Amino acid sequence: xxxxxxxxxxxxxxxxxxxxxxxxxxxxxxxxxxxxxxxxxxxxxxxxxxxxxxxxxxxxxxxxxxxxxxxxxxxxxxxxxxxxxxxxxxxxxxxxxxxxxxxxxxxxxxxxxxxxxxxxxxxxxxxxxxxxxxxxxxxxxxxxxxxxxxxxxxxxxxxxxxxxxxxxxxxxxxxxxxxxxxxxxxxxxxxxxxxxxxxxxxxxxxxxxxxxxxxxxxxxxxxxxxxxxxxxxxxxxxxxxxxxxxxxxxxxxxxxxxxxxxxxxxxxxxxxxxxxxxxxxxxxxxxxxxxxxxxxxxxxxxxxxxxxxxxxxxxxxxxxxxxxxxxxxxxxxxxxxxxxxxxxxxxxxxxxxxxxxxxxxxxxxxxxxxxxxxxxxxxxxxxxxxxxxxxxxxxxxxxxxxxxxxxxxxxxx
Amino acid sequence: xxxxxxxxxxxxxxxxxxxxxxxxxxxxxxxxxxxxxxxxxxxxxxxxxxxxxxxxxxxxxxxxxxxxxxxxxxxxxxxxxxxxxxxxxxxxxxxxxxxxxxxxxxxxxxxxxxxxxxxxxxxxxxxxxxxxxxxxxxxxxxxxxxxxxxxxxxxxxxxxxxxxxxxxxxxxxxxxxxxxxxxxxxxxxxxxxxxxxxxxxxxxxxxxxxxxxxxxxxxxxxxxxxxxxxxxxxxxxxxxxxx
Numbered sequence: 001x002x003x004x005x006x007x008x009x010x011x012x013x014x015x016x017x018x019x020x021x022x023x024x025x026x027x028x029x030x031x032x033x034x035x036x037x038x039x040x041x042x043x044x045x046x047x048x049x050x051x052x053x054x055x056x057x058x059x060x061x062x063x064x065x066x067x068x069x070x071x072x073x074x075x076x077x078x079x080x081x082x083x084x085x086x087x088x089x090x091x092x093x094x095x096x097x098x099x100x101x102x103x104x105x106x107x108x109x110x111x112x113x114x115x116x117x118x119x120x121x122x123x124x125x126x127x128x129x130x131x132x133x134x135x136x137x138x139x140x141x142x143x144x145x146x147x148x149x150x151x152x153x154x155x156x157x158x159x160x161x162x163x164x165x166x167x168x169x170x171x172x173x174x175x176x177x178x179x180x181x182x183x184x185x186x187x188x189x190x191x192x193x194x195x196x197x198x199x200x201x202x203x204x205x206x207x208x209x210x211x212x213x214x215x216x217x218x219x220x221x222x223x224x225x226x227x228x229x230x231x232x233x234x235x236x237x238x239x240x241x242x243x244x245x246x247x248x249x250x251x252x253x254x255x256x257x258x259x260x261x262x263x264x265x266x267x268x269x270x271x272x273x274x275x276x277x278x279x280x281x282x283x284x285x286x287x288x289x290x291x292x293x294x295x296x297x298x299x300x301x302x303x304x305x306x307x308x309x310x311x312x313x314x315x316x317x318x319x320x321x322x323x324x325x326x327x328x329x330x331x332x333x334x335x336x337x338x339x340x341x342x343x344x345x346x347x348x349x350x351x352x353x354x355x356x357x358x359x360x361x362x363x364x365x366x367x368x369x370x371x372x373x374x375x376x377x378x379x380x381x382x383x384x385x386x387x388x389x390x391x392x393x394x395x396x397x398x399x400x401x402x403x404x405x406x407x408x409x410x411x412x413x
Numbered sequence: 414x415x416x417x418x419x420x421x422x423x424x425x426x427x428x429x430x431x432x433x434x435x436x437x438x439x440x441x442x443x444x445x446x447x448x449x450x451x452x453x454x455x456x457x458x459x460x461x462x463x464x465x466x467x468x469x470x471x472x473x474x475x476x477x478x479x480x481x482x483x484x485x486x487x488x489x490x491x492x493x494x495x496x497x498x499x500x501x502x503x504x505x506x507x508x509x510x511x512x513x514x515x516x517x518x519x520x521x522x523x524x525x526x527x528x529x530x531x532x533x534x535x536x537x538x539x540x541x542x543x544x545x546x547x548x549x550x551x552x553x554x555x556x557x558x559x560x561x562x563x564x565x566x567x568x569x570x571x572x573x574x575x576x577x578x579x580x581x582x583x584x585x586x587x588x589x590x591x592x593x594x595x596x597x598x599x600x601x602x603x604x605x606x607x608x609x610x611x612x613x614x615x616x617x618x619x620x621x622x623x624x625x626x627x628x629x630x631x632x633x634x635x636x637x638x639x640x641x642x643x644x645x646x647x648x649x650x651x652x653x654x655x656x
């Protein structure tokens with residue numbers, strides 16, 4: 001494996017190993033040691049969950065540029081995008097799984113679903129999407145598996161298994177594979193819009209939280225998904241492919257400009273949301289925005305969100321980013337990571353205002369304290385490290401072992 | 414038909430109403446509550462009685478009394494708003510539950526099946542009244558003092574079933590579940606009023622079958638000054654307030 005993969009793998013293993021302590025606590029004591037409570041029932045893990053789901057949807061939608069909309073310019077990133085979408089999805093589901101009070105009961109969502117809950121819809125859509133991603137990835141890499149199956153190495157054995165007995169076949173077979181990929185990709189586009197818009201809908205339908213309760217919210221989710229997924233893929237193209245920013249200069253520059261446009265849409269929606277909410281005096285709309293701007297987590301909004309996720313990347317992409325692929329790669333990486341702040345500000349401000357005025361003083365108990373500022377506990381951070389570590393390890397192993405940079409898509413008219 | 418007299422105690426009257434309602438099929442009952450805010454003195458006896466009756470751990474509260482101070486010290490007045498679960502007829506919490514663990518019973522009470530709830534807490538985010546709390550597995554004494562107090566491990570009899578509580582096993586329901594006021598269904602089944610109603614020192618709470626025009630609670634709910642919380646949301650609470 002290449003150097004950057006080893007580095008990523010080692011980081012992943014270290015983070016994962018550190019996180020095991022948190023997972024042991026999680027499995028032993030349930031949710032006893034989390035920092036959130038009934039007043040803020042969804043917190044850090046939900047933030048991570050929508051962050052990774054967004055990365056998955058965004059990465060997948062960008063892969064569709066190659067396989068559905070046939071933009072040849074983005075071809076080298078196609079398989080990588082599908083693979084990134086798969087790993088992000090697995091990481092996201094890991095986060096939402098550990099957040100359940102009864103982890104052992106998650107299968108109930110399949111065998112006794114309540115279809116009036118958007119939560120059921122998205123879990124079912126995630127499941128369909130998961131198998132679609134597996135199928136699409138397999139058809140993309142099938143020929144490479146068959147081709148490499150004869151190598152006398154571990155990789156050869158792995159490829160022999162993954163080829164599932166198929167042969168490399170003729171160019172006609174290759175074309176058939178790509179047709180299947182196109183069909184799967186085409187089904188995937190509305191699916192990705194549905195499951196990520198659906199994730200926004202989970203929040204948007206709760207009229208108890210006026211900050212979320214708007215038609216803009218699911219659309220805002222999609223905009224954030226595309227922007228964060230675009231940022232991640234740009235960074236992957238620049239740094240995970242050896243000398244990617246030099247070898248695929250045009251690709252990285254192109255992705256950079258695409259990212260600039262996506263960030264612009266994101267900012268536009270945020271501005272719309274903020275201006276409308278701040279104009280009136282209704283606390284239900286005003287307070288959540290005010291909390292973001294001036295509350296104890298002001299720096300999450302101003303420095304990480306506005307500064308690192310959006311502001312600096314936009315300025316760089318609009319200036320040196322037009323010519324300098326290295327700069328594009330660096331700001332994309334920063335933006336992709338910093339987008340976590342934007343996800344934080346989607347979840348937490350929803351709880352800024354107590355449900356009934358005065359309830360904050362009515363009762364103060366452990367895990368039921370309206371007056372305390374939510375601070376994620378160590379256990380929450382360690383479990384998060386575990387889940388992120390799992391994602392990083394899977395990502396670097398896949399990158400090292402799978403033919404993600406295989407030959408280009410055969411030309412088709 | 415019950416004889417209406419001025420001398421009968423409201424508590425006696427409500428017990429009679431209750432007994433009459435229990436004669437009816439369950440779907441013909443509509444349990445409801447009326448809280449007369451002029452009679453509430455803010456003693457929180459209801460909050461404590463509820464905790465005790467249902468064996469609630471720290472962090473789980475079905476009833477709270479919200480206080481508001483009017484004026485500037487020392488020229489102040491105080492206003493109290495007891496808040497049980499509203500037992501909405503169109504409950505937003507039920508609609509979002511992904512596994513039908515929480516549901517509206519034919520008698521109007523919103524219940525939770527502890528053995529089904531996956532603990533996603535979607536219902537907590539969806540309740541406009543903050544009436545649901547999550548059981549994180551806290552104990553008053555276990556883990557804090559050398560000896561575990563008896564009240565910490567005392568079972569709860571909600572829904573007419575026995576729910577044990579063991580500090581050594583934090584994976585047993587209702588730990589890890591959403592929890593809420595049940596109007597003390599287990600007491601109602603035995604012909605007893607909810608604990609908060611029985612305990613109320615100001616007799617501020619009225620309880621009974623809203624679907625029985627002769628019940629005291631139905632008469633109070635029909636008062637022209639009766640109102641409900643956040644009525645504009647269309648949740649149709651079964652709890653009325655007399656301001």
